[in-house]
Amino acid sequence: MLRFTLLRLLWAIPTLLLVIVLAFLMVHAAPGGPFDAERALPPEIEANIARAYHLDEPLPQQFARYLNGILRGDLGPSYRYRDYSVSELIGKAIPVSLKLGVLAMALAVIVGISVGTLAALRQNSVLDRLTMGFAMTGISIPVFVVAPLLVLFFAVQLRWLPASWGGSTSGWRFLLPVVALALPQIAYIARLTRASMIEVLGSDFIRTARAQGLGTITMVRYHAMKPAMLPVLSYMGPAIAAILTGSVVVEEIFGIPGVGQFFIRGALNRDYTLVLGIVIFYAALVILLNLIVDVLYGFLDPRIRHR
Amino acid sequence: MTAAKQGRARKRPAIRAAILLLLGAVAAFVYLGGTEPQGDAETVLHRGNGPEPESLDPHKFRSIQAANVLRDIGEGLVGYSPGGELIAAAAEKWEISEDGRQYDFWLRPEARWSNGDTVTAKDFVYSFRRLANPETAAFYAEALADIENAADIVAGNKAADSLAVEAPEEFRLRIRLRNATPYFLGLLTYPSAFPVHPASVEQHGKAFAKAGNLLSNGAYKLDSWELGSVIRLSRNVHYWDDAGTAIDNVRHYVTPEPQVELNRYRAGELDTTASVPPEAFAALKQQRPDELRVAPYLGVYYYGLNLTREPFKDKPELRQALSMAIDREVLSEKITGRGEEPAYSWVPPGVNNYEAIRFPYADMTSEERHAAAKRLYKVSGYDEDNPLETEIRYNTSETHQRVALAIQSMWRETLGVEATLINEEFQVLLDNIRNKELTQVFLSSWIGDYNDAHTFLHLLQAGNPSNMTGYVNEEYESLMRRAAAQTDPRQRQLYLEEAERVLLSDHPVIPIYFYVSKHLVKPRIRGWGDNVLDYHYSRHLSIAGSK
Secondary structure, three states: OHHHHHHHHHHHHHHHHHHHHHHHHHHHHOOOOOOOOOOOOOHHHHHHHHHHOOOOOOHHHHHHHHHHHHHOOOOOEOOOOOOOEHHHHHHHHHHHHHHHHHHHHHHHHHHHHHHHHHHHHOOOOHHHHHHHHHHHHHHHOOHHHHHHHHHHHHHHHOOOOOOOHHHOOOHHHHHHHHHHHHHHHHHHHHHHHHHHHHHHHOOHHHHHHHHOOOOHHHHHHHHHHHHHHHHHHHHHHHHHHHHHHHHHHHHHHHOOOOHHHHHHHHHHOOOHHHHHHHHHHHHHHHHHHHHHHHHHHHHHOHHHHOO | OOHHHHHHHHHHHHHHHHHHHHHHHHHHHHHHOOOOOOOOOOOEEEEEOOOOOOOOOOOOOOOHHHHHHHHHHOOOOEEEOOOOOEEEOOEEEEEEOOOOOEEEEEEOOOOEOOOOOEOOHHHHHHHHHHHHOOOOOOOOHHHHOOEOOHHHHHOOOOOHHHOOEEEEEOOEEEEEEOOOOOOHHHHOOOHHHOOOOHHHHHHHHHHHHOOOOOOOOOOEEEEEEEOOOEEEEEEOOOOOOHHHOOOOEEEEEOOOOHHHHHHHHHOOOOOEOOOOOHHHHHHHHHHOOOOEEEEEEEEEEEEEEOOOOOOOOOOHHHHHHHHHOOOHHHHHHHHHOOOOEEOOOOOOOOOOOOOOOOOOOOOOOHHHHHHHHHHHHHHOOOOOOOOOEEEEEEEOOHHHHHHHHHHHHHHHHHHOOEEEEEEEOHHHHHHHHHHOOOOOEEEEEEEOOOOOOHHHHHHHOOOOOOOOOOOOOHHHHHHHHHHHHOOOHHHHHHHHHHHHHHHHHHOOEEEEEEEEEEEEEOOOEEOOOOOOOOOOOHHHOEEOOOO
């Protein structure tokens, strides 16, 4: 296990490097630059700005400069928000996005697994059909439809919750965004759990436990849950990716100053350094999370561990 | 214990765990935020400000949104009244020399920075030099281009302290211009001409414009800037006219999506909005007529024509035919429908010291216009069997698409033109427009910087980098030069009007409509004046029902 983890971490470095090179090339290949606008700049001023931000240097030199900065932990200045460095911008945005993502993930896992398990235990009952029906709509309706509907209902009509993140400073402003973000994942996880749980419940060792007179809750909790969770755990990788991309939409709709919003703004503004910084952050995050998922795999299924 | 009893005994911890988990989730929500601030007796104005400003350094900003905030925290030599007239601000009076090339400003001795320091003429000298200095890499250094030596400094040929701005006395500022620029005072209202606090810049360097460091000489000071969320301002008690400022605190919220901003306004979180989503306009006009504020805005929405290549090079009749074939009233009423004024000229109405010049065909009936358009189309060598094929480029937006579709169909019906619509991302469109290689017909717009016809007519001069059409006309240039050299305002006006006549007959652009500013303003907000520049200083506003 230790060797496995270390090897994976070692592989992460060339992976990240490749990501940086590709992202750098793509970002500079897009037409338009960070300082283009309808009001064109006089040539001398354009030259001054290009010099100040090293945009007049050849591309390989710019890349070397950027890489040098990264090795020293400096992600560069933002081309758009000229008073701030990229590290400052991302540093302020990460805790917010992290809270949003973790809460959404937690909500999705808790509610999804509970609902899925219940549905599996009461297979083909009214409860089962109802919950799986809701799950279907949760998967089919996109976030950018659900979120504004939630806002319209709970914030504008009922005024129970803030319409946006900036509209209050209490913790309640997280509720709607987290729910909006979690809903599709709750749906997926519920369906996955139900299917997996049904399969496990039909297996030999469960039948043995039941024959020994074990109660349902105990049996589920101590014997059925772990193996049933394997497909759900496999889904965690894509789930995290979905939460990351979904958070971009949610942050936009609710005005949350998170990484997703800066990503969009950076791309539209051609803020090269900001976009690259966020890409690096996302890449590192995905690599790390995938590693954690793989390690957890080993813990959940002893058969995998001993393979 | 029997197995059954064992089972039941084990159930309880599971249920307990579930309950604890639920409570934990609720606690997490409550913990994760601060507490709601207690309502205080201080007044707060919540303004939607649109996309995020890029900087509050007067020399590093570029956007309208940054300018809005800067106008609250800073003050230049001159400013605008709620009705849009030029008024004294940091300067209490000024004198212009006979030849129009020397300006003397007398500053208010009682003006203060937000830390109590006196605002002196030296602060302005320092600030203007910083603006022109190529190391600052300011976007709006050209605002001072008319000052002697400014152009050389920006190009790096002279040192920044050779700028012809000096402080002969502590509260007197003298500026010498390259030539008599009649709209120079208007240029000074723009936030790039606001002063910065020299000691702060020296001390904090690049970080001087951040919250906690930034000092202001305006009605408000910067308290905090939560990137992506809100900029918080509070009253600057040292401001010379603090007694005239009614509202204690201002919050400029980042609201990049008009629909989301509308939701927040309806939920009671915003007092004013930066814009109104087009889809909601009709409904709001019915439901909230008193809150919807629409006013003429100094901007023109137009189709630019690329004069450097086919098919519009050297074809003024064709260009005019295309312009005449558009039913501008139909566009303004049915397609955009927000009170925009159909544009039969280049310079918008409401500009100071100017009489609107219009297309000669502005008053024709649509039948007459269409007939004339068909004739000109034929003269250019096109007809039913040999139609013009062209491309209309615009950036992604529902309004732009609807206008383009309407114009495509108008051109086809009246002339038989086959126009292809090409929708591009904004930066891609800008790039193409600048390169002039791909564009034929392209969407563009121009918002005036100051209330003078020059800011529009100047756009189509040959040397202007923002001239995306490639228009060059010697007669036009000569008229503009003569206007620039005129000190007599009446003579100048005549030259400018003649220049616009020349421009309109050449049709390098097809103006479509003049912009209107659209805001939602809560009934309790007083003092919101409609003006053609859409400037709404927070210090002119008050909240009814408070002190």
